[in-house]
Amino acid sequence: MTMSDQTPIALLRDLESRVRSTAVGLPEQEEATETFSGIGFRIGDFHFVSPMSEVTELLRVPNFTRLPNVKPWVLGVSNIRGRLIPIIDLNAFFNYESSTPIRSRRILVIEQNEQSDGLVVDGVEGMQYFAADSFDPTVPDLPEGLKPFVTGHFVKDKRIWSRFSMISLSDHEQFQDVAV
Template sequence: MSESLTAFELLLQIDQRCRLLAADLPSQPARQDNWSGIGFRLGERWYVAPMGEVSEVLHEPRVTQMPGVRSWVKGVANLRGRLLPVMDLCALFGHELSPLRKQRRVLVIEHDDVFAGLMVDEVFGLQHFAQDSLEPLLMDDLDGPVSAFIQGRFQGEQHWQVFSPFALVRSSGFRDVAI
């Protein structure tokens, strides 16, 4: 390395070394064997929502309360110029929302004509499971009104129940927010 390299030549060498050492992406069949979702908690239960059913995850936004709506409707928030109705998912299913405000998150759902935020106690980020490890529901998994939106479970360190936000927003009970 006695010769002097220009900055551009040095960048080209670094690029070539990076390409040689880079790991290949997994093949298409390997990626299809995994199921991914957003893990979250409501009370003492752990849930996972399919990746394709959650648009984004937000910290608890400032909301404007609305008169004449059910108690589980927290209000509306301004999300980049769009009005986002925020629903307390715990209250909707008869549980109490965690008093720890710093942990609360809102799962943003956009499906058909519904744009809504579902407030949960805590989000645990992206969870990955083997597709073939999805188990059917057991009788002890069925817990009140939330069970209508559960599509199975994954066994890990926790029992992750598969919760479908799309099934929830299609339900008439969710759309009936007026008192």
């Protein structure tokens, strides 16, 4: 049978067969891995990450007014865009000494149960991304006061990032008890 004797369908099938036999394989489809993203921050030499949904704002430490009869870790209150927000020194709350001057530190603003708090941390490490399946639910070696607020950790570039729950902190009885 000559080429002119073949039907158009037979010609197309023959062409497809020859193309498939010489075609380079398509790349394998990679499955998209689920990620955890959060705000990275430091308290001393310890690195933490909190879910994006738990931190509403990042700020430089604003001017604040000291308050009488409050625990030493409550630095005062600040007017931030018309809202009075308590300024809490997390290092002092956790009895952990900070070597970073207060004006060089940063604030994570959290909102829980219609209450906003400004949490002073030693530094903000920006957005952090981790493969969700790399989460380890064990609490790493941390000072005892921090452990109740840590739900596990990630490891990235040989650094341990403890997953910190702002909700647990905000709901904690000791955090709510600010009066002396």
